[in-house]
Amino acid sequence: MLGFDERRYGSVLGGAVSLRPQIEKLAAEIVAAEPNTLFLVGSGGSYAAMWPYEYLLTTRSALPVRSVIAAELVAAGNRQLTERSVVLLSSLSGTTRETVAAAEYCRARGVRTIGMTGDPNSPLAQVVDHVLVNPADDETASESYDIQLTLLSAAILHSLGEFDTYPRFAEQMDGIEAVLRAVQEQADPVAASFAARHSTTEYHMLVGSGPLWGFTYNYSMCILEEMQWLRTTRVHGAEFFHGSLELVERDTSLILFIGEDETRPLMDRVRGFAERYSDSVTVFDSADYALAGIDAEFRGLLGPLVMDSVTIRLSKHLEQVRDHPLDLRRYYRVVDY
Template sequence: MECVVPSEKTTNAGLPLRPIEPDFVPTLRGVLEKRALAERIAGDAIGQGVTDIVFVGCGGSYSSSIHAATFLEARSTKLTIRNINAAEFQALPPARLGPKMLVVASSHSGGTPETVAAAKFARERGARLVAVSRDDDNPLVGASHYSLSYGSERTVTSAKQMLLAQLSHALLEETGERLDPATRAALEALPTALLEAQEQADPRLAEIARRLTAERPTYVVSSGPTMGAAFSLSLCYFMEMQWMNASNIDAGDYLHGPFEMLTENASLIVFQGEDATRPLTERVVKFAERHGTHVFVIDSRDLPLTGVPEHLRGDVSAVALGVLGTRLADHREAATGHSLDERRYMHKVEY
């Protein structure tokens, strides 16, 4: 297992480390102010007989919904929950699509063609639509009944997750499920707790970024609600923005094939949360420590998460790990000199 030690915040590659976004805390505090809107959406939906909640999106917007979908699946006895790629939603629509379905469609720009098409498709069949995007004036909002926006260009994944967490809590309350009274306090603590987490983790993330190499594929393992962090880091940040060979793996499947690729020619990143699926990643870590070479564990237990009640850390640890995944991408950009904004094909050629 590679030793990870503190390091400086700049590299010799020619790109300085991006600062933590100055709008990070204000954006998340603004998201928390959308609580009443989330409660109104939930109240309208349940009042109109909604029984199915489907999250749709592509790429990072799809992965941003994994935390909420997993949270609802584990707690709701009255609602059916699914998380579906927006392109597949229209190609293979759920048989239950109709007036009893609430479709929550996410797209940062609000213009992702597959997601806008999925929203229009669902609305034509009578579903209720919620748009989750950067602003309130875009094609996705135009196709929806409600808009949950966060108003930031860079504070994106955590903002979406917190919006969807509030909607999930509201849906559970509307359907009579019991929620811990301290749940709201956990969310209220996140803006400053997540800023503190980034600041604390910066030295370690910088070292991980330097230890990774384009010559080795990078496998990102996680479980349950943290699968969103693994998806975003591997597909969006490493493949799309750094042109690295990378993939995400569910810890529950690690021994069913993927562990054969734990060699000196591959890197392994493990996101460890504090939810009920933690034993799955702990098993991966124990195996990797015995047999691996380039192994990096990013564990939410190492973070103070100040203000989050101890017994509720598992409910929000996936959000914290997603933030650290984004911050690791910033460090990788600095380490390689390859801008996160550079693309080979996206928005340049027809697909």
């Protein structure tokens, strides 16, 4: 596969899975603390990566969960943030200044913190109470985050008595590397075809819902805009009807991310409209992938991980046909901001 580093891929995904004992211990401690709110805090892609798990927990438990932008938390505060709160913060480098500042803000208020990072010696790792460390890079960060957050959310639900089949799910997650590698292999020719067809397309409309809404936002902003300098609009599947559909023309590129969760009917509605009025609709549906070894009842939980694997293929092929390296930036961490 184009640009696929087998050794790095195995190391990152294996590393994330190996954190399960530590993750389960943290989940039990979070539930035992009976927090008034579990805050999920990040910046940019690390913030959007939290949304699927806010969705998962708020739709399956009564535990109050909120995702918050790190810089906004420090600037505006939050009355729900108290010594009874638990805060999970993520930054792959561990140096994102807004996220580090949010961790310091929480520590100064006696709030329990957990950090997710790729560097055990980073500023974030040094300031939080507990740290989950898994080295990764921009191409594997999404899988690393999503494996850890999937396991953490599921383990929290299990500790709350809301997920009795968690042990079976966790055992199946031990084999997730092979599952996602197979997804990449299947998606690669589809991604190559998309990239060839859209090598000069400058605008895409991306739509997703439920646990794939955060993913859709992330891929639109942090990959297509930041890493490919493409103009995009990201729209929630439930909100597509309220305005965005008026922008659809015959040549409008629509990219639809569809999962196997309870919001699938929202995306079926979008798909029906899109395919009627545009000749440039691309559908990425997790149901198209076998996910060997994953029971049907768990497939809806893995939507973000499946789409991580699909879209890294898309990103690598866009990088090639557009001759635009994924690590090329004009402003981000290049100029002072």
